Amino acid sequence: MPSFQTSRIVPHSPRQMFDLVADVERYPEFLPLCEAISIRDIKERDGKTLLICEMTVGYKAIRETFATQDLLKPDDLEIDVKFFEGPFKYLDNKWTFKPHGAHGCEVGFYIDYEFKSRMLGMLMGSMFDRAFRMFSEAFEKRAQVVYGDAAVS
Numbered sequence: 001m002p003s004f005q006t007s008r009i010v011p012h013s014p015r016q017m018f019d020l021v022a023d024v025e026r027y028p029e030f031l032p033l034c035e036a037i038s039i040r041d042i043k044e045r046d047g048k049t050l051l052i053c054e055m056t057v058g059y060k061a062i063r064e065t066f067a068t069q070d071l072l073k074p075d076d077l078e079i080d081v082k083f084f085e086g087p088f089k090y091l092d093n094k095w096t097f098k099p100h101g102a103h104g105c106e107v108g109f110y111i112d113y114e115f116k117s118r119m120l121g122m123l124m125g126s127m128f129d130r131a132f133r134m135f136s137e138a139f140e141k142r143a144q145v146v147y148g149d150a151a152v153s
Helices: 014-022 024-029 118-147
Strands: 003-010 034-045 048-059 062-073 078-085 088-099 105-115
Touching: 003 118, 014 062, 014 078, 014 088, 014 105, 014 118, 024 034, 024 048, 062 088, 062 118, 105 118
Parallel strands: none
Antiparallel strands: 003 105, 034 048, 048 062, 062 078, 078 088, 088 105
16 A cells, blocks of 8 residues: 655656656666566547556566556646556556646656555565655656756746
8 A cells, every 4th residue: 555646846848748758668768677668559539548558667586567557648738547457456656747837847746556465565565665756756867868958838
């Protein structure tokens, strides 16, 4: 039942940050613990996109693969991620991207999850907690690489 929530102000537009987080296939390039990701299926309807993604995460000798349903809502500047299959009992993750005046964007990140196995939770739980706390920073650094310094309105 661990959960984590944070928000950060970044010097990029909400659309830029939405696009950055929605580009899941790039995650292995910069996201802690993410070793591989693939999109199994894509469905589009009413301006929203549903991705079925499979992600492999690892740390030292431990590897786990799980699938999520990622609902991309570009008109609302939100991304909702739900557990689909794998080692979790549940996983609920939400990203929000709100304009923040001349300073760019407020990026909101929330995650709540629980592993099916207590043993796996004990093995990977603290590692996941640390990784989730680094996610916002990892995306912020990625935005710097992709978009540079200048704030965009």
